[in-house]
Amino acid sequence: xxxxxxxxxxxxxxxxxxxxxxxxxxxxxxxxxxxxxxxxxxxxxxxxxxxxxxxxxxxxxxxxxxxxxxxxxxxxxxxxxxxxxxxxxxxxxxxxxxxxxxxxxxxxxxxxxxxxxxxxxxxxxxxxxxxxx
Amino acid sequence: xxxxxxxxxxxxxxxxxxxxxxxxxxxxxxxxxxxxxxxxxxxxxxxxxxxxxxxxxxxxxxxxxxxxxxxxxxxxxxxxxxxxxxxxxxxxxxxxxxxxxxxxxxxxxxxxxxxxxxxxxxxxxxxxxxxxxxxxxxxxxxxxxxxxxxxxxxxxxxxxxxxxxxxxxxxxxxxxxxxxxxxxxxxxxxxxxxxxxxxxxxxxxxxxxxxxxxxxxxxxxxxxxxxxxxxxxxxxxxxxxxxxxxxxxxxxxxxxxxxxxxxxxxxxxxxxxxxxxxxxxxxxxxxxxxxxxxxxxxxxxxxxxxxxxxxxxxxxxxxxxxxxxxxxxxxxxxxxxxxxxxxxxxxxxxxxxxxxxxxxxxxxxxxxxxxxxxxxxxxxxxxxxxxxxxxxxxxxxxxxxxxxxxxxxxxxxxxxxxxxxxxxxxxxxxxxxxxxxxxxxxxxxxxxxxxxxxxxxxxxxxxxxxxxxxxxxxxxxxxxxxxxxxxxxxxxxxxxxxxx
Numbered sequence: 001x002x003x004x005x006x007x008x009x010x011x012x013x014x015x016x017x018x019x020x021x022x023x024x025x026x027x028x029x030x031x032x033x034x035x036x037x038x039x040x041x042x043x044x045x046x047x048x049x050x051x052x053x054x055x056x057x058x059x060x061x062x063x064x065x066x067x068x069x070x071x072x073x074x075x076x077x078x079x080x081x082x083x084x085x086x087x088x089x090x091x092x093x094x095x096x097x098x099x100x101x102x103x104x105x106x107x108x109x110x111x112x113x114x115x116x117x118x119x120x121x122x123x124x125x126x127x128x129x130x131x132x133x
Numbered sequence: 134x135x136x137x138x139x140x141x142x143x144x145x146x147x148x149x150x151x152x153x154x155x156x157x158x159x160x161x162x163x164x165x166x167x168x169x170x171x172x173x174x175x176x177x178x179x180x181x182x183x184x185x186x187x188x189x190x191x192x193x194x195x196x197x198x199x200x201x202x203x204x205x206x207x208x209x210x211x212x213x214x215x216x217x218x219x220x221x222x223x224x225x226x227x228x229x230x231x232x233x234x235x236x237x238x239x240x241x242x243x244x245x246x247x248x249x250x251x252x253x254x255x256x257x258x259x260x261x262x263x264x265x266x267x268x269x270x271x272x273x274x275x276x277x278x279x280x281x282x283x284x285x286x287x288x289x290x291x292x293x294x295x296x297x298x299x300x301x302x303x304x305x306x307x308x309x310x311x312x313x314x315x316x317x318x319x320x321x322x323x324x325x326x327x328x329x330x331x332x333x334x335x336x337x338x339x340x341x342x343x344x345x346x347x348x349x350x351x352x353x354x355x356x357x358x359x360x361x362x363x364x365x366x367x368x369x370x371x372x373x374x375x376x377x378x379x380x381x382x383x384x385x386x387x388x389x390x391x392x393x394x395x396x397x398x399x400x401x402x403x404x405x406x407x408x409x410x411x412x413x414x415x416x417x418x419x420x421x422x423x424x425x426x427x428x429x430x431x432x433x434x435x436x437x438x439x440x441x442x443x444x445x446x447x448x449x450x451x452x453x454x455x456x457x458x459x460x461x462x463x464x465x466x467x468x469x470x471x472x473x474x475x476x477x478x479x480x481x482x483x484x485x486x487x488x489x490x491x492x493x494x495x496x497x498x499x500x501x502x503x504x505x506x507x508x509x510x511x512x513x514x515x516x517x518x519x520x521x522x523x524x525x526x527x528x529x530x531x532x533x534x535x536x537x538x539x540x541x542x543x544x545x546x547x548x549x550x551x552x553x554x555x556x557x558x559x560x561x562x563x564x565x566x567x568x569x570x571x572x573x574x575x576x577x578x579x580x581x582x583x584x585x586x587x588x589x590x591x592x593x594x595x596x597x598x599x600x601x602x603x604x605x606x607x608x609x610x611x612x613x614x615x616x617x618x619x620x621x622x623x624x625x626x627x628x629x630x631x632x633x
Contacts, residue, residue: 067153067240074247075150078143084194091139092194121273128280132288 003052010052014061017045025115026108035111039073039118047126055130066127070120077113080106135191137182138204138257141175141214144168145221145250152242162229165242169222172249176211176218183211188616188626190259198627199320203259207623208613209459213256213386216463219595220378220470221249223588227474228371230581231481236281236369244281247274248375255383259627261309261319264387268305268351272298275380278372279364290364297360301350308343311336322627324395325620334398341396341403348391352384354444355413358437362421365436366429366486370477373429377436378470382462385443389458392447393617400450407448412542415441419549428476428486428561431553432469435512438546439465445543446527449534456614457526460607464519464599468508471592475505478585479561482572488557493566497573500586502562507593509554511600514547519599522607 021042028034050058059066083106084093094107148168155161182189183206193202206214225245232241251270258264272295279291313319315336316327328337350357361381365373388407396403418438425431443465446458476486478501483491495502511518514525524547531539566572574582599606616622 071150071153071240071243074146078146078150081139081143085136090135090192090195091143094194125273125276132280 007052010049014045014049017048018042021045021115021119025111028111029107035114036118038111039115040122042115042119043122043126046123050127050130055127059127062123066120066123068120070117070124073113073116073118073120075113077110077117080109080113083109135193135204137175137179138189138191138206139193141172141179141218142204142250142254142257144172144175145246145253148172149243149246149250152246153240156238156240156242161237161242162232165246166222166225166229168246169218169225169249172253173215173218173222176215179206180211180215182206183208188622190626198259198629199318199323202263203320203322203627204257205259205322205623205627206257207616207626208609209386209389209617210256212459212463212609212613213382214253216466217249217252217256217379220375220466221246223470223592224371224375224378224474226584227374227477227588228369230577230584231369231371231477239281240277241281241369244274244277245372245375248278248379252379252383256386259321261312261321261324261391265302265305265309268302268383271380271383272302275376278376279368281368281372287367290367294360294364297350297357301347301357304343304350305347308340308347311343312340315340320627321390321394322620322624325624328395329398337396338399338402341392341399342406344391344396345388345403345406348384348387349410350384351381352388352440352444353381353414353437354410354440355417355437358414358418358440361437362430362433365433366427370429370473370480373433374470374473374477377432377473378466381436381440382466385440385458385462388444389447389455389462389617393450393455394620394623404448404450407444408539411441411443411445411448412539413441414438414444415542415546419546419553422553423549423556426488426560428479428488428491428557429473431488431557432472432476435550435553436469438550439469439512441546442524442527442543445539446530449530449536449539450618451530451534452611452614452618453526453533454530455617456607456610457523457530459613459617460526460610461523463606463610464511464523464596467592467595467599468511468520471508471589471596472505472512474585474589474592475501475508478574478589479505479572481585482574482576483561483566483570484572488560490567491561491572492564493562493570493572495562496565497571500574504586504589504593505558505562507596509557511596513550513554517600519596519603519606521600522603526607 021038024033024041025035025038046058081092083095094105097104151164152161155164188207190203190205251267255264255267276291276295280287316331318324318327331337353361365376415438418434422431422434443458443461446454479494480486485491511520514520528540528543
């Protein structure tokens with residue numbers, strides 16, 4: 001696609017998409033949002049970039065193989081669920097670490113895993129499709 | 134308790150991660166097989182627990198039902214998980230001989246294990262939205278597996294498959310959204326009461342129909358099946374074997390679960406539609422197969438006609454009929470997977486899957502021929518193989534209801550199934566190879582021979598055992614059907630005694 005507006009705009013929009021996806025990921029604990037939709041928004045940013053600049057450029061901008069991102073996301077999500085076994089609780093029970101005002105939990109870790117899994121899986125599919133079709 | 138239920142889902146995903154990280158070496162293949170063994174162990178533990186205690190339920194994250202995600206295993210779920218693990222292990226071993234380093238590096242084993250994890254999740258979840266999530270997991274991993282061959286026809290089949298399945302999942306999502314808006318719950322056990330108590334029964338029937346179309350498309354029933362023959366003959370044989378065994382059965386399972394547990398308010402409407410759908414599914418599937426001349430395409434159309442029998446059992450909704458559906462489901466998964474694996478070996482030996490271009494297997498590979506006879510005759514319903522009992526129960530149940538037409542169609546479809554199987558037999562096995570090739574198992578490298586034949590033999594033995602000693606399996610299916618038709622134990626296990 002040869003559109004000046006798209007190729008210039010995509011650089012800014014991709015960054016904006018990624019930032020917004022992180023925002024959606026983090027607000028997801030108590031409000032609408034979370035890892036799944038965050039991952040989709042983040043992936044949409046790179047999909048847009050691949051439309052504007054080509055798959056090759058998008059792969060380079062991503063630096064890491066999207067399959068690896070997806071698999072590591074899956075690993076993080078599963079491990080966060082297994083963590084509660086150490087505390088002999090039900091699978092996927094949230095474990096909390098409260099540092100003054102900062103509340104960290106395995107729930108957030110799970111969401112980050114889902115974010116990466118969705119992000120990686122969608123980009124793997126879209127890049128593969130764009131390359132073959 | 135929860136861990137017994139969660140581990141069969143989690144093990145495949147851990148295996149998928151390991152297999153992906155090790156994908157560049159032979160260790161990745163072994164990780165897949167090792168993980169499948171671990172899944173099998175977890176599934177055996179689960180079914181032992183269910184046989185011991187009846188329906189068991191566990192809450193993910195410790196959130197009590199109906200607020201959290203519940204995992205439930207009754208007889209049907211536990212048996213489906215076990216059979217998924219058996220098929221997973223068989224195909225994982227068989228894959229060692231077929232999947233080359235290129236596909237392995239692309240991440241074949243990781244996708245394969247995520248598929249198994251998704252199937253297991255769908256069988257164990259007690260939450261409608263969670264079921265949707267597992268459908269998405271299935272869709273993504275099956276799409277990956279379909280395109281992994283990378284040929285043009287594979288992409289073509291995969292795009293049809295994904296487009297039609299996306300329509301199904303969107304309908305499912307819309308239905309689930311409506312249901313949540315109307316009843317305020319998505320926990321399946323909780324929905325049973327909530328749907329029955331809803332003042333707007335018309336809306337409930339509408340939602341039931343949306344879910345019926347969504348699951349029907351997944352299960353490949355008439356008239357929503359056309360994605361199946363378009364895509365099942367293109368990927369690796371290992372992929373089509375596991376698809377043939379498990380993917381459509383997830384749809385059948387979802388139909389069985391939802392239309393016995395939740396939507397039982399308007400049986401005259403919903404189950405009447407299911408009845409006609411099942412008859413047309415059986416007929417179109419078997420007639421479609423008669424027109425084909427490709428080994429895998431014939432088998433693909435037969436999946437459709439067999440799905441009809443299972444849906445028929447659900448549509449009749451008597452204890453005997455539902456028992457037949459459960460038994461049919463379990464028997465069919467083993468038989469169908471095995472037939473696709475045999476088709477894979479035959480393609481490897483003869484060089485093609487076009488029946489008119491191959492032949493000579495009976496003379497030079499008699500072991501393969503004998504192993505083909507077992508699942509093929511079982512599929513057609515020859516006594517004393519497992520398919521005979523499955524068909525017998527379904528036909529008997531329809532005769533008990535005085536449904537002569539239904540019984541007649543079921544028997545006719547069985548007859549036409551024999552026609553297709555005879556065609557494969559005559560073309561691929563009996564006649565001489567048109568190019569004068571002498572396809573023999575000895576042509577395969579020694580390791581590939583073992584990796585391919587051991588799973589086929591194991592599945593054939595299971596078919597024979599189920600056929601020869603059906604009473605234990607029929608008893609198990611009866612228990613499963615009782616739990617489906619009277620879900621009091623299911624609801625109590627999920628929500629606790631008080632809310633029953």
